[in-house]
Amino acid sequence: MNFELSPDQKAMIAAAEQFAMDKIAPGYQAREKAAGLDRVLLKEMGQLGFIAPEQSEAFGGSEVSYLTSGLIMEALSGADFNMAYVQLLGSLNTQILVRYASTALAEKWIPKICRGEAVLGVALTEPGGGSDAANLQLRATKVEGGYILNGEKASISAVDQADIMIVFARTGEKDSRAKGVSAFLVEMNSKGVTSARYEGMGQHAVGHGSIFFEDAFVPDAHRLGDENKAFTQVMEGFDFSRALIGLQCLAVARQSLKESWKYASEREAFGAPISVNQGVTFPLAEAETMLEAARLLCYKTLWLKDNNQPHTTEAAMCKWWPPKLAFEIVHQCLLTHGFGGYTSDYPFEQRLRDVLGLQIGDGTANIMKMIIARQKLGEVQ
Numbered sequence: 238m239n240f241e242l243s244p245d246q247k248a249m250i251a252a253a254e255q256f257a258m259d260k261i262a263p264g265y266q267a268r269e270k271a272a273g274l275d276r277v278l279l280k281e282m283g284q285l286g287f288i289a290p291e292q293s294e295a296f297g298g299s300e301v302s303y304l305t306s307g308l309i310m311e312a313l314s315g316a317d318f319n320m321a322y323v324q325l326l327g328s329l330n331t332q333i334l335v336r337y338a339s340t341a342l343a344e345k346w347i348p349k350i351c352r353g354e355a356v357l358g359v360a361l362t363e364p365g366g367g368s369d370a371a372n373l374q375l376r377a378t379k380v381e382g383g384y385i386l387n388g389e390k391a392s393i394s395a396v397d398q399a400d401i402m403i404v405f406a407r408t409g410e411k412d413s414r415a416k417g418v419s420a421f422l423v424e425m426n427s428k429g430v431t432s433a434r435y436e437g438m439g440q441h442a443v444g445h446g447s448i449f450f451e452d453a454f455v456p457d458a459h460r461l462g463d464e465n466k467a468f469t470q471v472m473e474g475f476d477f478s479r480a481l482i483g484l485q486c487l488a489v490a491r492q493s494l495k496e497s498w499k500y501a502s503e504r505e506a507f508g509a510p511i512s513v514n515q516g517v518t519f520p521l522a523e524a525e526t527m528l529e530a531a532r533l534l535c536y537k538t539l540w541l542k543d544n545n546q547p548h549t550t551e552a553a554m555c556k557w558w559p560p561k562l563a564f565e566i567v568h569q570c571l572l573t574h575g576f577g578g579y580t581s582d583y584p585f586e587q588r589l590r591d592v593l594g595l596q597i598g599d600g601t602a603n604i605m606k607m608i609i610a611r612q613k614l615g616e617v618q
């Protein structure tokens with residue numbers, strides 16, 4: 238087992254960290270107030286090769302390993318969890334386009350996404366529920382040359398910022414569940430497509446909300462994969478993004494811990510730095526221990542993917558534990574900063590609200606534990 242990073246990986250991470258700290262970190266709180274991603278910065282991120290970096294050079298990517306993509310995610314997310322979302326959405330969704338979009342569609346959109354010129358989201362959840370995703374009801378009716386979409390998607394990330402959206406819709410019978418779902422690439426400025434942002438707790442720069450489809454026409458060429466097969470074909474890519482989500486959340490915890498060690502060594506109480514108290518340092522030491530374990534889990538999952546080995550169980554582990562752990566660590570770091578931590582003079586209260594969302598987004602902990610249990614029970618059958 239070799240934990241040493243290659244010179245190329247080290248160089249890429251150093252460049253990503255430099256860019257993240259110099260360019261992204263200073264605007265983290267301002268972008269929350271503005272409730273939007275910075276499209277100029279996104280283009281810079283793209284030019285430097287930080288969006289969907291694992292994509293092939295032919296599509297504008299850097300052809301780095303999945304593990305390297307995860308390391309870049311960490312570098313960016315520690316500075317701004319929301320801007321890092323674009324890396325997440327880019328990596329998750331471009332791999333779907335590569336596999337299931339027509340060549341013309343893939344060539345049109347993937348380079349734009351990698352360059353930071355277009356944002357691509359994914360719309361699966363509906364008002365009626367997200368965990369039981371196979372029960373989705375948004376209807377795609379076949380017509381001459383394409384499909385007509387009617388219905389609503391709920392709690393979709395980047396709802397009013399995405400240029401295009403991968404939309405899951407029912408093409409089979411009403412009760413066909415997973416066997417009657419197809420996926421489509423929808424341009425968000427299409428006729429019949431509107432959106433509404435929710436008032437929410439965090440991730441305001443990304444934003445979440447509903448997308449409404451009223452007789453929205455989508456051409457045949459925009460269907461991704463086979464009709465009625467989206468559930469088995471298109472959704473398999475979610476294992477990759479689960480490891481990225483783990484690292485996205487842990488990076489916020491890592492940055493918070495770094496700041497907390499410094500603060501603990503500078504802040505004085507009872508005539509001495511608060512770091513002389515084990516009651517202050519032991520929770521941080523415990524957090525460092527668990528952070529390290531959780532990062533290694535995510536790295537291993539990406540390594541498995543790089544080596545074409547099964548990683549569904551590990552990916553589900555990355556999706557339930559690291560987001561929860563990150564929340565707990567940021568909470569501890571906020572407390573370490575006393576009253577200041579509770580104010581927006583520091584970024585902890587925003588970080589806490591931001592990372593919490595990914596205990597729900599992309600599937601709750603219970604759903605991830607169901608996946609792990611199913612995989613493990615399958616091994617003993």
Ligand SMILES: Cc1cc2nc3c(=O)[nH]c(=O)nc-3n(C[C@H](O)[C@H](O)[C@H](O)COP(=O)(O)OP(=O)(O)OC[C@H]3O[C@@H](n4cnc5c(N)ncnc54)[C@H](O)[C@@H]3O)c2cc1C
Pocket residue numbers: 358359360361362365366367368369391392393394395440445594595597598599600601602603604
């Ligand atoms: C920050 C954020 C970002 C998101 N981004 C997107 C996006 O980009 N695209 C998208 O399509 N969706 C997105 N979502 C939606 C998200 O995927 C769903 O909210 C999630 O899958 C859960 O669905 P639900 O909210 O309808 O909860 P429900 O399915 O109604 O579940 C409610 C509760 O019951 C539990 N539960 C349900 N069934 C079971 C069971 N069988 N066993 C045990 N417990 C169960 C759940 O764990 C949950 O705690 C996002 C959500 C958030 C918060």
